[in-house]
Amino acid sequence: MPLTPEGWTLLKTWEGCRLSAYPDPASGGAPWTIGYGHTGPDVVPGRTITQQQADAFLQKDVADAASAVERLLPGVALLARQRDALISFCFNVGVGALESTTLRKRLLAGESTALVLKEELPRWCKGPHGPVEGLKRRRAAEVAHATAFEQAQATPTTQQGFIQLAVPYLSQNDSATGQGSRMCFSSTCAMAAAFLKPGCLSGSGQLDDQYLALVQRHGDTTDANAQVAALRSLGLEARFRSDGRIDHLIEQVRRGMPCPVGWLHRGSVASPTGGGHWSLVIGWDPGTRQLLMHDPNGEADLVDGGYVSQAINSGKNLRYSERNWGGRWQVEGPGSGWWIQITTLG
Structure with missing residues (x-):
C-alpha cells in the first residue's frame, strides 16, 4: 500500500x-x-x-x-x-x-x-x-x-510524571481470522509494532491479522517465543521476561516504548485465575497510581474478574490501577510479572 x-x-x-x-x-x-x-x-x-x-x-x-x-x-x-x-x-x-x-x-x-x-x-x-x-x-x-513517532520518543510526558503514548488501538474481537478469541497476545504486540515501526504491517486486512500471520510462521499465537521472533523480524529487539515490576513498566513508557504484559483476568482480585491474557501498557499516571492500557479484549473488571465490555474500542485508553491490576500481574509477588521488553529499534 x-x-x-x-x-x-x-x-x-x-x-x-x-x-x-x-x-x-x-x-x-x-x-x-x-x-x-x-x-x-x-x-x-x-x-x-x-x-x-x-x-x-x-x-x-x-x-x-x-x-x-x-x-x-x-x-x-x-x-x-x-x-x-x-x-x-x-x-x-x-x-x-x-x-x-x-x-x-x-x-x-x-x-x-x-x-x-x-x-x-x-x-x-x-x-x-x-x-x-x-x-x-x-x-x-x-x-x-x-514527526509523531519522534515526538513520542523525545517527549512522552505532558505533565509532571504523566505519560501517555499515542499508540494505535487494535481489538482482537473484530479479527477476520477466526482466531480472535485467543489472539490477545498478537493484537497486543501488533499495537506495539504499529507504533514503534509505522508501516511495518502493510499488507491486506487488519493490522493484527497481518501480524498474526507473521507469528504463525514461528509458532502459535499464545507462544511467547513466537511473539518475540515476530517482533524481531520487524526490526524490534525484544525478549520475554517473567520478573516484571511496576517500575519496569514505568521506565519502558518513559523511554517511549509501549510494553506488552501478561496477566490473569478471571476470578477475584484476591485470587485471580485464568489461562492468561495480554494487554499493552501505553502510559502512567503517578497522581492516581494508574497504568494507561490498551486492552484488546475490552474493559476488564479488575475486582471481580471477567469483562465489563468487549465491544470494539471499549478497551482503548483504559486506566488500570496499580493495586488491582498489579495483583493480577504479579501473582507470585513483587517482581513476578510477565512482560515483553522492547529495548531497541533494529
Whole structure:
C-alpha cells in the first residue's frame, strides 16, 4: 500500500470528498475538481460521480503521487510517516511543484529528513493572494504526522510524571481470522509494532491479522517465543521476561516504548485465575497510581474478574490501577510479572 492506514486518514481528511465537480477556489474555474481532489480533462462542470468512482480515482491518484515521490527522491531514506507526508504534499501541490522544490534539493543533498520537512513544508501555504489558512493547517498536520513517532520518543510526558503514548488501538474481537478469541497476545504486540515501526504491517486486512500471520510462521499465537521472533523480524529487539515490576513498566513508557504484559483476568482480585491474557501498557499516571492500557479484549473488571465490555474500542485508553491490576500481574509477588521488553529499534 502506498500509505499507512494513518496516512490514508491524513490525506482523506484534508482533501475531503465531493461527488459533484467544483471549480478551483482560487480561479473560480479551471482546474475543476471532483472526488478526493481529482482533476484532469475528464472533470468538467456538471459532472457527478459515485462514491465508488471517487475511491477508484483516489487509489490511482495516490499511487501516482507515491510513484513520483519515489522517482524524485532516489536514495532518500524515509520513515513510513515521512513518506505519508510527502505523498500528501505531492498529491496537493502536484508532481511538477515537488520536482522544483528546495525541499527536494535539500533531501537529495543528504540533509536530515525530519529537519527538512519541518522547515520546508510550512512554506507551501500560499494562494494567489497570500497565505491560505487551510493550507497552513494542512502543512502543520503533515509535519505533525511525519514527526509523531519522534515526538513520542523525545517527549512522552505532558505533565509532571504523566505519560501517555499515542499508540494505535487494535481489538482482537473484530479479527477476520477466526482466531480472535485467543489472539490477545498478537493484537497486543501488533499495537506495539504499529507504533514503534509505522508501516511495518502493510499488507491486506487488519493490522493484527497481518501480524498474526507473521507469528504463525514461528509458532502459535499464545507462544511467547513466537511473539518475540515476530517482533524481531520487524526490526524490534525484544525478549520475554517473567520478573516484571511496576517500575519496569514505568521506565519502558518513559523511554517511549509501549510494553506488552501478561496477566490473569478471571476470578477475584484476591485470587485471580485464568489461562492468561495480554494487554499493552501505553502510559502512567503517578497522581492516581494508574497504568494507561490498551486492552484488546475490552474493559476488564479488575475486582471481580471477567469483562465489563468487549465491544470494539471499549478497551482503548483504559486506566488500570496499580493495586488491582498489579495483583493480577504479579501473582507470585513483587517482581513476578510477565512482560515483553522492547529495548531497541533494529
